[in-house]
Amino acid sequence: MSREILVELTNMCMVYEGSKVLVQRRSLEHGWPGVTFPGGHVEPGESVTQSVIREVREETGLTLAHPRLCGVKDWMNDGGSRYIVFLYKCDTFSGELKSSEEGEVFWAERASLPSMNLSSGMEETFRVFFEDDISELSYYRENPDDGWQIVLE
């Protein structure tokens, strides 16, 4: 008995070194404008971890040695499909920092993040990355006319 539904599978990774985190300033034309962490889609045939390594390499020039899953972010679209972001963290990497056309990447002090022009939803997403006892951020609304509720678990 298969119970498949339509899902968009994506990833996001916090690359960090001590108190610094690697952020990307996305431009308006590439969607989700503002400061965020690098990430992208999970492609067919690759594991989630492999998709994280590929996206971070494409967007930052760095090669991650050992990214680890730390949480998940998800919501139901009104049509019944689901959107899932696998959240990873990693402090082991090699290579030289290099921005891509998707946005400038640079190291920032973690404490300075709240004062930045963040990409939509990043404020609550940080909590999954930073707080060990939170491993899911989901958005929920009963009806398409309602606002989204933020659920942290």
Place this chain on the structure above:
Amino acid sequence: MSREILVELTNMCMVYEGSKVLVQRRSLEHGWPGVTFPGGHVEPGESVTQSVIREVREETGLTLAHPRLCGVKDWMNDGGSRYIVFLYKCDTFSGELKSSEEGEVFWAERASLPSMNLSSGMEETFRVFFEDDISELSYYRENPDDGWQIVLE
């Protein structure tokens, strides 16, 4: 630009207390026969964490206070869809142990698991639960005629 694919979303949870873990002995008629951890499907509209709490309650009688995501298990089906199991752990719970028709549940010493008649794939799945530096188990094969390769990352 939506990039949705067909996915079957499921969960599995290791409920533990010290060196003991809560296992379920599944009967042949309910699929995946053998000793496993409780779990089931993520239903539309619920968060992944909520699906874990519901499944563990249905299958063990226990109410989890704070389950946490510790990894993911996944593979591509030959038709191009994906199967995903969100792996959770939890040592905070209340209620009284009660088996369901899906299988008898009981506490077992973690060290005794390898000698049990395990459900298919549980041996490698345990590594994600037990080893902090592993957060994904994926199965991979190039062609439908090949055997599955186990990838732990």
